[in-house]
Amino acid sequence: MSYLDAFLLAIIQGITEFLPISSSAHLIILSYILETSSNLFYDVSLHLGTLIAVCAYFKNEIKDTFNQINVQKSIFSNNLLTNLFISSLPTLFLGFLFVNFIDNNLRNTLVISVTTIFFALVLWIATLRAPRKNELAEISLNEALIIGLAQSISLIPGTSRSGITISAGLLLGLDTKTATKFSFLMSIPTIGAIAAYQILSLDLGNLVSYIQFNVLGLFVSFLVAYFTIDIFMKFIEKIGFLPFIIYRLVLGMLLVAYFL
Numbered sequence: 001m002s003y004l005d006a007f008l009l010a011i012i013q014g015i016t017e018f019l020p021i022s023s024s025a026h027l028i029i030l031s032y033i034l035e036t037s038s039n040l041f042y043d044v045s046l047h048l049g050t051l052i053a054v055c056a057y058f059k060n061e062i063k064d065t066f067n068q069i070n071v072q073k074s075i076f077s078n079n080l081l082t083n084l085f086i087s088s089l090p091t092l093f094l095g096f097l098f099v100n101f102i103d104n105n106l107r108n109t110l111v112i113s114v115t116t117i118f119f120a121l122v123l124w125i126a127t128l129r130a131p132r133k134n135e136l137a138e139i140s141l142n143e144a145l146i147i148g149l150a151q152s153i154s155l156i157p158g159t160s161r162s163g164i165t166i167s168a169g170l171l172l173g174l175d176t177k178t179a180t181k182f183s184f185l186m187s188i189p190t191i192g193a194i195a196a197y198q199i200l201s202l203d204l205g206n207l208v209s210y211i212q213f214n215v216l217g218l219f220v221s222f223l224v225a226y227f228t229i230d231i232f233m234k235f236i237e238k239i240g241f242l243p244f245i246i247y248r249l250v251l252g253m254l255l256v257a258y259f260l
Helices: 003-016 023-034 040-057 059-072 079-105 109-127 141-153 161-171 176-200 204-238 242-259
Strands: none
Touching: 003 023, 003 040, 003 204, 023 109, 040 059, 040 176, 040 204, 059 079, 059 176, 079 141, 079 176, 109 161, 109 242, 141 161, 141 176, 161 176, 176 204
16 A cells, blocks of 8 residues: 555545445445555554544534533433444444454445445435424434444445434434434444454554554544535535435446446
């Protein structure tokens, strides 16, 4: 992997992690085009970069959540924190069970083509639902679990973690901003757990060999992800999800035409 490869992969990760277009699909496609692949050290750096970005962007919401815990003296009395914890469990559990099967059987262009098109249609249907809730505090535990189950589908490449969770939120009656914000906050425990699992799998003796790529990947993915979140949050309130739906449909059809 060259510096240019590392730079491009970090940009793609930063842009696509939080847009409803699937980061895994774009990273697989880019790796195919560049005829390169990232290593586990670099994957950890990209995940840490995007994790820091979402934490930094939603720092006020995170701070308020923990301030409420200090007042209420109980973690489980905080509705948002409990919902985020519950919503992360299905993905972590199923990911642990099926990670090898997914890596060996589902990381291919056929699966990506199908999921890219299918879940674009799911997002389009979800946008037709009239919103009933516009506050994070209005999300019930059952709704958080349903969104969490939807998130577990994103283990399949091409689905898009943000896309499927936003779709689930919209179908449950959340407005655009609330569904998107909850989706992004959900990514914190999920990405954090993935990064922690990857770190435990690392051979730290080889860390020095990849340090320059790690620093580059973390820094670039952080910056790109932070500004992507900021622009996206403003964009969807004015224009909505239609451009992303169209993009996914076109991308899926191009993949079908090119690879099949």
